[in-house]
Amino acid sequence: MTRYVLRRLGISAVTVVGLVLVVFLVTRILPGDAAAARLGPEATAEDVAALRDRYGLDDPLLVQLGDYLARLAQGDLGQAVSTGRDVSTELFARFPATIELALAALVVALLIGIPLGVLAAARHGRVADGVARVYAVLGSSMAPFWLGLLLIFGLFSTLRWLPGPIGRLPVGVAPPPEITGMYVLDALLSGDPGTAGQALRYLALPALTLGIGASAAVVKMVRSALISTAGTGYVRTALAFGVPGREVLWRDRMRNAMLPILTSLGLVFSFLLGGNVIVEQLFSWPGMGRLAYDAVRANDLEILQGYAIVIGVVYIGLNVLIDLAYGLIDPRIRLGGRA
Amino acid sequence: MTAVEAVRTRVRRRRPFLWTGTGVLAVLIVLGLVGPFLVADPLAVDPVHALQSPSGAHWFGTDYYGRDVFARAVHAIRLDLMLGVSVALLALVIGSAVGVISGYLGGRVDDVLMRVTDVLMAFPGFVLAMILLLAIGESTPKLALALAVAAVPPFVRLVRAEALAQRELEYVDGAKVSGAGWLRIAFGHVLPNSLRPAAVQFTLVCGYSILNVAGLAYLGIGIHAPTPEWGVMVAEGAQNMLTGQWWTAFFPGLLIALTVMGLHFVGDDLGGDR
Numbered sequence: 001m002t003r004y005v006l007r008r009l010g011i012s013a014v015t016v017v018g019l020v021l022v023v024f025l026v027t028r029i030l031p032g033d034a035a036a037a038r039l040g041p042e043a044t045a046e047d048v049a050a051l052r053d054r055y056g057l058d059d060p061l062l063v064q065l066g067d068y069l070a071r072l073a074q075g076d077l078g079q080a081v082s083t084g085r086d087v088s089t090e091l092f093a094r095f096p097a098t099i100e101l102a103l104a105a106l107v108v109a110l111l112i113g114i115p116l117g118v119l120a121a122a123r124h125g126r127v128a129d130g131v132a133r134v135y136a137v138l139g140s141s142m143a144p145f146w147l148g149l150l151l152i153f154g155l156f157s158t159l160r161w162l163p164g165p166i167g168r169l170p171v172g173v174a175p176p177p178e179i180t181g182m183y184v185l186d187a188l189l190s191g192d193p194g195t196a197g198q199a200l201r202y203l204a205l206p207a208l209t210l211g212i213g214a215s216a217a218v219v220k221m222v223r224s225a226l227i228s229t230a231g232t233g234y235v236r237t238a239l240a241f242g243v244p245g246r247e248v249l250w251r252d253r254m255r256n257a258m259l260p261i262l263t264s265l266g267l268v269f270s271f272l273l274g275g276n277v278i279v280e281q282l283f284s285w286p287g288m289g290r291l292a293y294d295a296v297r298a299n300d301l302e303i304l305q306g307y308a309i310v311i312g313v314v315y316i317g318l319n320v321l322i323d324l325a326y327g328l329i330d331p332r333i334r335l336g337g338r339a
Numbered sequence: 340m341t342a343v344e345a346v347r348t349r350v351r352r353r354r355p356f357l358w359t360g361t362g363v364l365a366v367l368i369v370l371g372l373v374g375p376f377l378v379a380d381p382l383a384v385d386p387v388h389a390l391q392s393p394s395g396a397h398w399f400g401t402d403y404y405g406r407d408v409f410a411r412a413v414h415a416i417r418l419d420l421m422l423g424v425s426v427a428l429l430a431l432v433i434g435s436a437v438g439v440i441s442g443y444l445g446g447r448v449d450d451v452l453m454r455v456t457d458v459l460m461a462f463p464g465f466v467l468a469m470i471l472l473l474a475i476g477e478s479t480p481k482l483a484l485a486l487a488v489a490a491v492p493p494f495v496r497l498v499r500a501e502a503l504a505q506r507e508l509e510y511v512d513g514a515k516v517s518g519a520g521w522l523r524i525a526f527g528h529v530l531p532n533s534l535r536p537a538a539v540q541f542t543l544v545c546g547y548s549i550l551n552v553a554g555l556a557y558l559g560i561g562i563h564a565p566t567p568e569w570g571v572m573v574a575e576g577a578q579n580m581l582t583g584q585w586w587t588a589f590f591p592g593l594l595i596a597l598t599v600m601g602l603h604f605v606g607d608d609l610g611g612d613r
Contacts, residue, residue: 014454015454015457015458015461016461018454018455018457018458018461019458019461019462021458022458022459023470026470026471026474027470027474133356133607137600137603137604137607138596138600140546140599140603141546141550141595141596141597141598141599141600141603142592142595142596142599143550143553143554143557143570143573143592143595143596144554145553145554145557145570145573145574145577145592146573146588146592146593146595146596149573149577149580149588149592150589150592152580152581153580153581153585157580157581157582157583164581270463270464271463273463273466274463274464274465274466275463275465277465277466277469277558278554278557278558281558282577292466292469293558296469296473296558296559296560297559299473301470301473301474304469304470304473305470307466308462308466308467308470311462311463311466312461312462312466315461315462315463316461
């Protein structure tokens with residue numbers, strides 16, 4: 001097991017280095033002129049030259065890369081061109097808001113996706129299965145910004161059940177004392193259920209928007225993983241011994257379907273992390289995605305490259321966790337020591 | 340053919356998902372080709388008739404500038420479909436070329452190419468396309484290129500996996516014996532036999548690409564207002580949604596959903612998921 005863990009961590013360390021290299025290449029070299037792209041079409045030649053000088057863009061590439069890596073190793077992602085602020089600090093301050101939203105969306109996705117996927121597999125080929133499949137296709141076909149607008153229109157503008165897209169708390173309500181940075185959790189921890197309830201209501205719409213989109217992928221993977229266990233020897237044997245079908249489904253088939261389900265969770269994470277720019281913009285959610293959106297508006301590649309690295313590292317980290325969870329779930333991997 | 344086989348074939352022939360998907364796409368393509376000649380000017384501003392709800396004169400209503408939402412939505416079909424198809428085509432071409440080289444040659448080359456693919460897969464595709472596009476500067480061809488790069492990894496993996504199996508087969512030995520070089524064997528013989536899984540992926544990538552084009556346009560990247568494009572239209576109509584004029588953003592978003600749904604229905608069916 002130790003060897004398996006070490007090997008997996010080694011591979012992901014290589015991927016992280018590659019990720020940093022790609023971000024560096026994309027933002028420094030590819031454009032032909034990063035400075036010109038950054039300043040926009042109205043910049044004069046002198047402006048561009050000044051900026052190139054300030055960011056060391058005229059240094060040899062290897063020198064630039066060395067500087068960049070040295071700074072990165074100290075957790076320094078540079079200064080935002082548009083605001084002059086420290087990119088690492090800005091991203092770090094907004095990290096909890098993004099994580100809170102992603103976790104809530106994941107809960108929504110699993111709460112909808114797992115029961116619907118199991119239902120589809122249990123009723124394979126029948127009406128319930130068809131409904132679940134149509135749901136899965138519809139869920140992945142709707143643009144998140146459109147789904148978000150529909151939810152806002154229905155649940156806020158028309159029905160007034162949930163608050164509008166104005167951020168994490170109503171205007172004038174003080175955020176709870178910072179413990180994790182996730183408002184719902186912090187408010188509960190500091191014994192303030194009123195604020196927790198409000199934060200939860202503000203969290204609901206963006207979490208539903210991201211979660212419904214992600215639930216489509218969950219339905220698909222749970223369904224197909226369970227269906228592929230249908231004709232296997234152990235299922236036939238259990239049924240022949242008179243074990244009720246429901247019990248076989250939840251105890252034996254579900255367990256064996258866990259590996260493919262876990263693997264495809266990577267897809268869900270990709271959706272949650274990639275979709276957050278759009279959803280955070282739509283709901284004025286002050287997370288990293290919103291920062292990236294502002295950076296896009298201001299043409300600030302410095303912030304965007306920091307954002308890309310953080311998202312990439314989080315994504316790689318989550319996939320490592322998934323792989324390690326394999327070992328916990330499947331003794332063949334744990335004991336065999338193969339990756 | 341035995342009786343059981345006959346029944347199976349009949350069941351397999353009834354493929355509601357495939358036919359629904361093909362039908363939706365066919366209607367869209369016809370509308371995209373013919374529509375622009377029949378509907379109103381998508382850019383004609385008419386402030387007197389701004390924000391009118393759907394009616395006989397304006398099927399999808401009018402937007403904030405009094406432009407006809409139906410005309411704009413129909414004009415957008417061609418752009419959005421063309422972008423979706425060209426992104427997927429580009430990604431298929433790049434991805435299958437890299438995949439077949441990686442799978443056929445194996446060894447060190449394979450190791451390096453797969454690590455690079457891993458790195459590209461370490462980003463959510465949307466984020467990768469976003470920073471790529473902002474770095475290389477915006478234009479429609481560059482938009483297609485940036486999205487294609489982000490969509491390459493799954494094609495590489497699918498074609499490589501198939502090429503790994505194909506290169507062990509006898510026809511490859513036959514080609515070698517007859518004196519063909521590795522490039523010719525890889526691209527002329529192994530590639531055509533390794534394309535099937537990637538071809539199935541193709542329609543799905545078309546769908547994702549349309550969503551990504553619209554998503555980027557919504558954020559103000561790639562395609563810009565006043566171009567009639569579905570993402571741009573939803574972004575323009577977002578404010579109206581809050582004040583009750585739901586039609587400006589609803590219809591273009593609905594067309595995105597219908598198009599992507601059609602592509603996914605076809606892709607799921609061809610992928611053997613029935």
